Amino acid sequence: MEITVSYRGKEKKLNIDKDKITAGDILKALDLSSDYAFVAVNGEVVSEDYIIKETDKIKVVNAISGG
């Protein structure tokens, strides 16, 4: 399944070879740890076991910065 996520101010397409994709799968596909990243769906933060629906607007926030 291909999904589009908003990541660091840009749209990013992800191809995840699964029928049911969870928020955790998205973090994994982007090689992000839940220690510093999270997924928001339709403006709400979701847990990693949340299953993505086709109409969901997905945003991934990676908190790490070089500062």
Place this chain on the structure above:
Amino acid sequence: MNRLKKGSRCTICKSKGEKNKAIVYLPHHRLALCKEHFISWFEKRVEKTIKEFKMFSKNDRILVAVSGGKDSLALWNALVRLGYEADGFYINLGIGQYSEDSKQLALNFAKRIGRPLHILDLSSEISTIPQIKESTNRPACSACGMVKRYYMNKFAKENGYNIIATGHNLDDEVAVLFGNTLKWDIDYLKRQYPVLKEENGFIRKVKPLCKITEKESALYSFFNGIEYIEYECPFSEGASSIEYKEYIAKLEEKHPGTKLQFYTNFLKRMYPILQTNEKLKEELNKCKICGEPSYNEICSVCSLKEKLKTARV
């Protein structure tokens, strides 16, 4: 439990007999929180840190170093909500689109909370960061850090602020501590404290987010609808601090609390030992040109200015 499971309830709501769903889980504090209780937990933790390290009080005039990133805006928001007198200070570094975007976000936020944002244009004071990098062969980040510290201190003094607050978070402090420990850089370790006292022409500098993780800071900004710059400064790509943070995150995932312990035990156990062994302090002079504190006759910013002048000729 290491991560949030669907259907978990907020720990604080539960203790009050309410049943709100948790949307954040903080493994290192063993807390599952709803949005509202996460926000109040965050602000209480910042307040506690301010008190623990005696950073400042409601009588102080605080200047927040605002970059347009999540940490500085989260800090500014929390300080104002906690009732402190905190204004913003943004330095336009002249780094193309990155500076334009971050300045706009900082301005939008200032308007939203109704506090003044002072803006200093580096190009009219000295030169933009890309120009400095080009004409001095100095790594951009080290020159940038140096000029930021200089103008922040100068501006604060000239405008009646007695505290500078920066948005450094726990992950920043841990990454720096880790790097300095790998090198056993005693001179840096000796100075790694969330409060740098005012002395010799420097005003007091504090880090109220030093016990807040980067993720907590991002969540706080997200829940408060704070729009911040989400992409990195083009010069900071490949910074070693990011690499350290990724290694440390792997440890933290397996052993929640590692980061906090590494940092707080350093402050409690190691930092005092480093102070006793201090050699005679180097004498701090005043820069012959601008009067700011300096170890040499001419401070590093003034000598950078000289260099830029000759480079232009």
